[in-house]
Amino acid sequence: MLVKMKIKVNEDLQKEREKCTFNIEELTHFLDGGADKTFSRRKLESFFLSDLNLKDEIPMEYLSHKERYEAAVRKSCILFKKVNEWQENDDSGSNSMDIYKSLLGGSVGYAIIKDGSPFAVHYVMFIPTIMGQGTLEQQGEWVGRAFSNQIIGTYAQTELGHGTFIRGLETMCTYDPATEEFVLNSPTLTSYKWWPGGLGHTCNYAVVIAQLYTQGKCHGIHPFIVQLRDEETWEPMPGIKIGEIGSKLGMNSTNNGYLAFDNVRIPRMNMLMKNAQVLKDGTYKKSVNDKLTYGTMIFVRVLIVRDLVSSYISKAAIIATRYSSVRRQSELKPGAGEPQILDYQTQQYKIFPAIAISLAYKFAATWLWNVYNDVTSKLEEGDLERLPELHAMACCLKAVSTADAAVAVTTCRLACGGHGYMNCSNFPNMYAMASATETYEGENTVLLLQTARYLMKACQDAKSGLKLTETISYLNNFKSLRRNNWSTDLDCIYNAFLQVAGGKIENCYFSINTLINSGMSQEDAWNETSIKLSKATEAHCRAFVIQSFITTVKTLNLSSELIKILTVLCKLVCVHWMLNQLGDFLQYSNLKPTDVPSIQSLLEECLKQIRPNAVGLVDSFDVRDEILGSALGVYDGNVYERLIEDANKSPLNQEPVNESFHKYLKPYLKSNL
Amino acid sequence: MLVKMKIKVNEDLQKEREKCTFNIEELTHFLDGGADKTFSRRKLESFFLSDLNLKDEIPMEYLSHKERYEAAVRKSCILFKKVNEWQENDDSGSNSMDIYKSLLGGSVGYAIIKDGSPFAVHYVMFIPTIMGQGTLEQQGEWVGRAFSNQIIGTYAQTELGHGTFIRGLETMCTYDPATEEFVLNSPTLTSYKWWPGGLGHTCNYAVVIAQLYTQGKCHGIHPFIVQLRDEETWEPMPGIKIGEIGSKLGMNSTNNGYLAFDNVRIPRMNMLMKNAQVLKDGTYKKSVNDKLTYGTMIFVRVLIVRDLVSSYISKAAIIATRYSSVRRQSELKPGAGEPQILDYQTQQYKIFPAIAISLAYKFAATWLWNVYNDVTSKLEEGDLERLPELHAMACCLKAVSTADAAVAVTTCRLACGGHGYMNCSNFPNMYAMASATETYEGENTVLLLQTARYLMKACQDAKSGLKLTETISYLNNFKSLRRNNWSTDLDCIYNAFLQVAGGKIENCYFSINTLINSGMSQEDAWNETSIKLSKATEAHCRAFVIQSFITTVKTLNLSSELIKILTVLCKLVCVHWMLNQLGDFLQYSNLKPTDVPSIQSLLEECLKQIRPNAVGLVDSFDVRDEILGSALGVYDGNVYERLIEDANKSPLNQEPVNESFHKYLKPYLKSNL
Secondary structure (H helix, E strand, O other): OOOHHHHHHHHHHHHHHOOOOOOHHHHHHHOOOOOOHHHHHHHHHHHHHHHHOOOOOHHHHHHHHHHHHHHHHHHHHHHHHHHHHHHOOOOOHHHHHHHHHHHHHHHHHHOOOOOOOOOOOHHHHHHHHHHHHHHHHHHHHHHHHHHHOOOEEEOOOOOOOOOOOOOHHHOOOEEEOOOOOOEEEEHHHHHOOOOOOOOOOOOOEEEEEEEEEEEEEEEEEEEEEOOOOOOOOOOOOOOEEEEEOOOOOOOOOOOOOEEEEOOOEEEEEHHHHOOOOOOOOOOOEEEOOHHHHHHHHHHHHHHHHHHHHHHHHHHHHHHHHHHHHHHHHOOOOOOOOOEHHHHHHHHHHHHHHHHHHHHHHHHHHHHHHHHHHHHHHHHOOOOOOOOOHHHHHHHHHHHHHHHHHHHHHHHHHOOHHHHHHHHOOOOHHHHHHHOOOOOOOOOOHHHHHHHHHHHHHHHHHHOOOOOHHHHHHHHOOHHHHHHHHOOOHHHHHHHHHHHHHHHHHHHHHHHHHHHHOOOOOOHHHHHHHHHHHHHHHHHHHHHHHHHHHHHHHHHHOHHHHHHHHHHHHHHHHHHHHHHHHHHHHHHOOOOOOHHHHHHHHHHHHHHHHHHHHHHHHHHHHHOOHHHOOOOOOOOOHHHHHHHHHHHHOOOOHHHOOOHHHHHHHHHHHHHHH | HHHHHHHHOOHHHHHHHHHHOOOOOHHHHHHHOOOHHHHHHHHHHHHHHHEEEEEEOOOOOOOHHHHHHHHHHHEEEEHHHHHHHHHHHHHOOHHHHHHHHHHHHHHHHHOOOOOOOHHHHHHHHHHHHHHHHHHHHHHHEEEEEEHHHOEEEEEEOOOOOOOOOOOHHEEEEEEEEOOOEEEEOOHHHHHHOOOOOOOOOOEEEEEHHHHHHEOOOEEEEEEEEEEOOOOOOOOOOOOOEEEEOOOOOOOOOOOOEEEEEEEEEEHHHHHHOOOOOOOOOEEEOOEHHHHHHHHHHHHHHHHHHHHHHHHHHHHHHHHHHHHHHEEEEEOOOOOOOOOHHOOOEEEEEEEHHHHHHHHHHHHHHHHHHHHHHHHHHHOOOOOOOOOOHHHHHHEEEEEEHHHHHHHHHHHHHHHHHHHOOEEEHHHHHHHHHHHHOOOOOHHHHHHHHHHHHHHHHHHHHOOOOOOOOOOHHHHHHHHHHHHHHOOOOHHHHHHHHHHHHHHHHHHHHHHHHHHHHHHOOOOHHHHHHHHHHHHHHHHHHHHHHHHHHHHHHOOOOOOHHHHHHHHHHHHHHHHHHHOHHHHHHHHOOOOOOOHHHHHHHHHHHHHHHHHHHHHHHHHHHHOHHHOOOOOOOOOOOOHHHHHHHOOOOOOHHOOOOOOHHHHHHHHHHOOOO
């Protein structure tokens, strides 16, 4: 039956594919970074996703919380072994660390363990922290064992009472020179470690961030390696209280845990001492350069933008586009039959922006990734010049793109009506994953305000005639752009984004100074301007994303058909964002109220031009059905068949009468006779 | 321990309560509709919520899909019996139907069965449909048995392939005069009934909506009563294929089902014949008045606005406000300690609008409920005059308010950071419930466009000098308002909303006519204007909600302190919505770009004024901890204690080492040594 279904593609979807005006494979290769990359990606996907041992018998949504976790551990162990197998036959030279990371945090990993791997933090944070902050000796002792999975670790920073404000962490680590040990304690309920992935029952080691006390003085937070569980019995070590934090909106296999210490002793050498040290006698030696640990923090944010945002948005767009090509409903014209719902303008307006912004963030992430690599390589040479700019752009891109991702997934889900509400559509799980990125690794509002600090400083620098960095240099000239006449070409639109960003940044700068001049403290003035500051940062970020899209399209070496459709998508991002913040454009840019109809018309025109290429575009994202994981988004378009098939996987459907009838319902009904 | 915790209220929260400038109980009574109503509500809540048999041993999030359903059936049966018990002692004269409905669809019901009762449709749709569309004879046969729960029914309309477009339903019901029976068939896969609540395994009867065929002719859709399961064995009746549709984003106890027919025969008298009839010989007799069934459709939408929207938004606001009073983080001023996060302007901006709009929709819903009752009573006298206006307002209020509810719940969740992502915060479940209302009982975009038809007709009427109904009468004078100078008093702001709504409606009207005049068909012109039409409807709806809030505040017989704070909340709704759609106001109203700072200042001023009353306001909503169901929102503010307590309810935390260690992890780790 499965084979038969794969052969017959839904007619409507087939016709859509025939309409496409560009070469789908050309776009796929471009998005992968080359035909060879496409080839090796497909090979890897096929190797892991064809393994029947890694497939679920029962979809995870039907399992209990505990069963889900156990299934995730089972599959993770199989997956790890398979990585070795893969490497023995792989000739691309990628190392297993990269493959673990991409499998656990990437699309293939999520196809196998849908709601997050309990081992992800081991690869993404435990090993990198030891490598980044341990001495060579410490690396020698720990990295090999961690890398070959003899021990499994997590990264325990966040506490019940502190997330954003890490200086406020309460876990205490006090040096005892008598035994040359550190003593860990959790002095309050709010000092319990809370949230680390895999901490609950999966890991036996952790890097613990704690306030270091030695010679009667607190030296702030430092990282320590702590054994949590016995290697043989897996029982918690003495003095350690540990468990999982409970069920969540999503990511329920990640086994996020809590952890408290009662006089837990660890050897002095378990403090990661690459940067700061505690000598045998308890003398504290300061870090030479604090900023060296700064890069790691940015790294995860860069990964979120690069690997997660674009992937969630594009998957949502694929599902909604294909479903809307297959679904027919209502009548546009009496007697003309029911149209594909993709023909409704309101439907296009929900879905096509998602196609466009998935590309926009992909291009912006490429810039971010390149700058990240450039900056960190210079960091090691002691050159910190571009670090603040990288930090500012990573913060705002992470915040704006993850918020947009959550909205795009939701909008696409709603575009699929009731069927989008079903777990077999995969929208609910994607939403849970996407929305989590709005909070973890820096809460979005906090991050926007971090970037705002950079912008206010830049504004001050501009006033003082100092040189500005590339991404904010428009502060020098945005006002002059206002003299231009309005037109809907991309350069003019981009200039309007600059005017808005510049105008809003300057407005905040003046507001803060006015409040300070009226006698308010700087801190209160900042707080009283913070709504405006977060919106100014958002405007700055969107201007950047538009610029990166335009630059990418302009410098592409692609066929003219492809450049044409990419240009339309770029314009769609522009007008979509303009119409969402039209007030800003009317206040700060050269757009006049009489020009607004031209923006609305451009929006409608873009939707029309994308319509015949919509299915081709989402096909070019080349996401396998197993990765998409959606009854509504299947490549062959046999949507209704899949819905029934998936319904029949429900354990409730394995028996015609549920036992609750005999136990509860029948006695009750009879009592009413 | 529990008792101790209840006694000690968190200090910060206690201080907040002492700051409140108005009488909390006064607001509670007002919101309930009188002190006596508050008294009887509390009595009912206490009666049902204190029953230990109705509490969960293990929170539902930890159960498997099947276990959740079984728990819901168990608790429902207890609940039903308890209703009888309540009635024997109740002297308020409410009938059991009302109590069932309010328990199953209301706050108390959701406190007991968090993700939806499988019996709700029995009360909300099965019984009302028979009462509304059955003859007296049919009512005599069915209503008594249904009412005393000897049979349990559902309402099967939506099919796999058709939701919005009910004329497109495919289920066939063909009359056979030889046996005086109807024969039901599901001719295609897409004709499977899909979605009815309780259909999966809970009901043994259904009202089935099917295309009626008699004497070789199709007469469109009609309702039929069909027995689905044997009363003794609960096995599906011959020819009936039935099951549940599978797991969803939420509402997983509602047991939504699918249903297909293979030559299922039912007696002729099982067609509900109050309006249309099929005689013994197969003669079809048309309905005298189609519009009489129209009211029922509107009813559920009115209930959504009245009972669900305001409840979801206010609960989200309570949780976020209390948590933000207890939570302290970061530093506003060096050395001043960590402030309550409610002191951050950005945090207030996320939460206070939710407090305000929960009231706004409550007041709008009161209007809608009154008009609904007025119109339906006149309907029975044959007076249909206000029906189109009621329909238009019910459609747009349902669409706009449910979309706002989903956003408000999400914004409040995100305001609680990582802890808001936990199921014990209750945000995830509330979101699932709230977002479902965006789709069910009329997909929101479809509903907005229904209202748009009314608005375009009104615009035509205005041009023709015909009289306009109350809610749209501003079309006659909105333009003259533009001559006024801007000020931030409520009347001026309301006038701006009218100008925007009127301007956008007229703009759509002209756009459609321009397209038609250029040769486009009316239907295509409609589709090409539909993005603008849906936004014009939204503007119309928001203007109405503002008006209803202003009117309510103006006509209140309340203390001046209370009126003062309600006025601030009303202004907050206004400026919040204005800033969200600022472009519209700059285009269509008398607001000028130079006036925008006054709006932003008013927003900031409102937040400041609400700050000391925030906890008092949410306390006045008077939602019991059991109904709130949130570790973050508890009345006593002992948030961190509850988080740990709830974590320790996880089945994974009942044993120190999970068996997956022995089964999978240990063998794997050892293999790496």
